[in-house]
Amino acid sequence: MSPQRTLQRVLPRPAGPAGAVAGEPRGGPSAALMVAAVTVLTSLPVFLPGAAGGLISADLGWSPARLGAVLAVYWLASLAGAYVTKRAAVPPTVERVLAVALGATALGLGCAAAAPGTGLWVSSALGGFAYGSTQPHTNALLMRRCPPRVRALAFGLKQAAVPAATLLASLAMPLLAGPAGWRPVFTVTAVLCALGAVPLLRRAAPPGDRSARPAGRAGSALRRDRHLMALSSAGFFGAMVGNGLGGFLVLSLTSHGTSLAVAGTTAAAGAVLNIAVRLGAGWLVGRRPGATGPALTALFLAGACGTVLLSGTGQAPTTLGALLAYGGGWGWAGLLHYAIGLPHPRREQQATAYSQMGVSLGAATGPLVCGVLFARAPGAMWWTLTAAGLAAAGCTLVARRGAR
Incomplete structure (x- = not known):
């Protein structure tokens, strides 16, 4: 039986013009925007050091390997946060959990600005744990507060916040860090996170919000099925493909003779396309729920085609490859979490904790593998990411069989 039919059998039928489930709180658009904003802010502890890598290395005398290890700590801490969450129920007020996460993120970024030698490690650890532990809860929040017809789009909006964070970090460094230095940028970001936590602390669960009910009292039991x-x-x-691409695309293009300006523009265009694909995929699945599985498979295959083209040297093929790799190889995130949470009503946060653990582990593994291969056999790096993309597509086919 498909996940969509499973959900329809477990939940009541939609009622009202907005398509909201009877007894469920409304306010889906505001919840989706809140989740997207929190996702942007809690993503910055990994994307700001990446964007400021050259400045940080020059200031502290760090090697690229040491900076890469700082970024890996973020994703490993995210894995730990998701692991803790997989056994937890949705808290009575998710907003308070998000406020605490923003507070921890602000503390870490402040430490990085004040004492970067140690603070950058602290920022990655606190920010990563905050990100990983809140993602499953926000997935459950979207499932429960958004009407069924816009849930997939809400997931796309949330995941589009991640490449949006990379764009913000990439723009902030040349615009602000040039005249002021990279540390004030971290300070400003810490202040924004702290300010973002204040309104969340003031919000209470809406009256009749069934998302405050412990997860074990309703819905089917979570089974680690195929x-x-x-x-x-x-x-x-x-995630191996996406984060390997984000870390090594510009370096790979410039090593083959592409100017830094062209390489940076290509990466920026890929990030914009990534945002559009995540939103577009959510819009499509919201109108054609049966397209979830085929869309996931198609995105992974498109990304694999892109990484194959990136193994070449011509500017036109590599530019097309970069766009395909960004759009397909990194445009799947919203659909993936949506597809995992859909067949587990009232246990969405536990189900998507597993997907978040997989994503976090892949996000840490991809750049590490690419770093080793790029130093020894640059061409093999893109073929390895191609194999990872094909493996991801194969996993979606196995999942579609398991859902029948």
């Missing part, structure tokens, strides 16, 4: 584990594995392989 569908769940296959999609979590797809998240691992897909």
